[in-house]
Amino acid sequence: FEERRQNAPRALALTECHALLLYSDHITGICLLNEKVVYEEYFHEQIGKLLNILRDPFTGTIYVYTDKMFFNYKITDEQRDVWRIYLEKGQYDLAEIYAAEQPEHLDVVLIKKADAAFEKGDYTLAADFYAETSKPFEEVSLKFIELDTKKPIIRYAKKRLAMLENDPNKIMVLVI
Numbered sequence: 001f002e003e004r005r006q007n008a009p010r011a012l013a014l015t016e017c018h019a020l021l022l023y024s025d026h027i028t029g030i031c032l033l034n035e036k037v038v039y040e041e042y043f044h045e046q047i048g049k050l051l052n053i054l055r056d057p058f059t060g061t062i063y064v065y066t067d068k069m070f071f072n073y074k075i076t077d078e079q080r081d082v083w084r085i086y087l088e089k090g091q092y093d094l095a096e097i098y099a100a101e102q103p104e105h106l107d108v109v110l111i112k113k114a115d116a117a118f119e120k121g122d123y124t125l126a127a128d129f130y131a132e133t134s135k136p137f138e139e140v141s142l143k144f145i146e147l148d149t150k151k152p153i154i155r156y157a158k159k160r161l162a163m164l165e166n167d168p169n170k171i172m173v174l175v176i
Contacts, residue, residue, distance in 0.1 A: 013055040013062055017078050020062065022053040027064070027073070033085045087112055107134050118143060123152035131159035 009021040009028075018038065021028045026042040027050070043050060048066030053073065055062050062073040083099035086092075092113040099105035114129030123144065130140045137160060144153035 010050065011053045013053045015055065015060070015062070015075060015078060017082055018075075020053055020073075022050050022064070024049050026050075027053065029075075031081075031085065033082065034088075038081075083109060090116070092116065111135055123147060123149070124155060127152040127156035128159065131156055131163065 007023075009023055011022040013020045013022070014032075017032055019030045019032055021030065025045070026040055028037055029039045029041075030036065031038050043066075048068030050064060050066050053062065053064050062075065064071055064073045079098055083095045083097075083102075083105050086095035086098060087109055092109060095109045096106065096113065099109045110129050110133045114126045114133060114135075117123075117129060118126035127144065140156060141153060144150075144156060147153070
């Protein structure tokens with residue numbers, strides 16, 4: 001019983017995306033979206049035994065104190081993988097919001113979103129999403145060309161051409 005009590009967290013602080021569990025010698029961060037441990041940080045015994053972790057409800061600042069000191073606990077880039085978690089769950093709109101700042105991540109989300117719309121048979125929506133991605137023109141066109149209706153491929157081509165801003169070189173590369 002005593003061993004189990006020593007392994008139990010001493011305190012808990014919640015952030016937007018994580019639960020921070022404080023133990024006597026380390027802090028474990030668990031993602032609230034997928035319940036996976038995303039980091040563990042161990043502290044040297046020179047700073048003392050960890051006693052508590054608190055989050056200021058107004059500023060969001062996290063404080064940790066030991067039997068020897070008191071300090072701010074800084075979390076960096078807390079939302080860095082949130083887009084991927086939402087993408088894995090098929091929550092494309094939320095994934096898109098969290099990926100918006102990273103063009104390469106946003107492209108992955110939009111491709112998955114387009115693929116999902118295509119698989120559902122919503123070809124017009126898929127055409128709109130594919131037009132915003134870096135997926136090769138010919139690869140997307142081949143998907144649409146096999147459909148009975150030609151409206152989605154026409155929509156896709158028009159949107160893709162409109163995004164090229166009338167640059168003859170880009171248009172030439174697209175159609176060659």
